[in-house]
Amino acid sequence: MKYNRVLLKLSGESLMGSQKFGISPERLQHYAYEIKSLTDHQVEVAIVIGGGNIFRGLQSEASGIERVQGDYMGMMATVINGMALQSALENLGIYTRLVSAIEMKQIAEPYIRRRAIRHLEKKRVVIFSAGTGSPYFTTDSAAALRANEINANVILKGTRVDGIYSADPEKDPDAIRFDRISFAKVISNNLSVMDMTAFTICQENNLPIVVFDINEKGNLWRLVSGEPIGTLVEG
DSSP states (O other), rough: OOOEEEEEOOTTTGGTTTTTSSSHHHHHHHHHHHHHHHHTTTTTEEEEEETTTTGGGGGGGGGTTOHHHHHHHHHHHHHHHHHHHHHHHHTTOOOOOEEEEOOTTTTTOOHHHHHHHHHHHHOOEEEETTTTTTTTTOHHHHHHHHHHHHHHHHEEEESSSSEEEOOOOTOOTTTTTTTTEHHHHHHHHTTSSOOOHHHHHHHHTTTTTEEEEETSTTTHHHHHHOOOOOOEEEE
């Protein structure tokens, strides 16, 4: 296998499926089976999932909610999504641990780096929730931070498109897809697949990112086993 320890980044919006909000049971099951394809081959899997299907902190100002308060509300939304994904995985017989950056001991473990790594070594899927535990940081930044802390081989950014393009492929039919691209080019061209803080953390620590279509069945396993799926971002 090309990667033995991965951090999978999923957006909250991806859980909506064709719905306008909430969690699609079909999409949740799809993700659970995709992750199972890795655990069946002893790949160590950590996950960071967003909360945009429930609440987006960056949009809280439109509701008159203070930014910091809104960001904490967004962190709570990621915990809800983490619990849903945990349940779907355990229904498939996969051992999991839900870990929260904000203490809520009745629901999740507190984040302790050494304990999280030990869970991965025991082949448990670790779901990191509540972002970094601090406002002003997105779940992309949380994914970059946690991936470096647990010594992951790669961040796998699951999206609804098959890689990074020069423009939004859903709006520009002439957009060019990249097979490989450098961090410097992503940052200089402001290609907004992940936020710049996340890209910078990965660039400084030489941690590659692969952006791929998570909704295509089997893509996750093909990527980890070495097929050239999606767009590779590296130093």
